[in-house]
Amino acid sequence: MKKKGLEHIHNNTQNGLRSWQILILPGVLYILAGFLAFAVPFESYLALYIISGIFIFISGISEIVFFVRNRTNAMNREGCLLAGILDLVIAFLLLAYPEAILSFLPFYMGIWLLFRGIVAVGFSYRARLFGKLDWIWLLLLASGIVNFFFLLLHNSINDGLNTSYVTGMTFVVAGAFRLFLAFDLKMMHSFKNEYEQIVLNTK
Template structure:
């Protein structure tokens, strides 16, 4: 039987709350974007840059604190490092960021969506309830990512609303993931 990130019965997942925190941050970012659709594109790029950077740090901390408890913890670390690098690039080049923001957002969300889908199947394999919601939210995140990548010129309000919806769906996924991780922690403690 192949080992997965969450399949080891001996593993406990410490700091499950980091995923919850990331999910809440995603939802807050999504709501903020919805509430300020006419806000400057510059402020969206700055907020997004900082948000990706903070998300990367959180994910790196999660992977390091769970490296002894989760098989293949390096994938979490790789995702965190990718977010950290993208966040740094976005923060250091604000004018360039405004031009290519749809591509950054689209590819970042693609990675998040594929990660969500993979984790949902791992949850299914170990009988965590509500894994189907994780799968649905992963596909929803992918849909918004593909929409952004298919129409990068279609900036304006469309990118703002698609970005907001993607943040909210990714945030809900992270919250479901956190409670799934907490259940695993409680079941194997």
């Protein structure tokens, strides 16, 4: 039983090692979109939304590729698939109807944020099971994503903070989570050797 559990963890580790690079691209793109949101003046926001739509589209493709490459025992692969599909839907709306979506942007971004936060919490929980990952930092970043959903919702109702700042911070936190997770998955390589040593000792 113990050996079977170790093999299950090993399969998860191998899948993480194989696909951690895929998560770097959306992380970098999200952070870039966040800084663009801070830097671009309001008059140029239509162009920013189009650029953000392209970034989110690429992110959605990356999530789906992560799902396809990890056919078994991947970390929260179902969440990756759903997040990838949602990214593609949001990207399509931003690219196809950029002017019409401006007034509804907080609503769409709120849905995107909430789901992203839920998926991130799922990743954090799976990471905790490995014990080797800094899962508490992943959980804090995931909680930050969910909190930004409520901040964006409150801001759209009360017209408080500048929406560009909220959007920018949202992208930066989401990107930081993706990068943190990617490099944590990379560090699983050290766990592979430890697993093999444990298996040898249990024979």
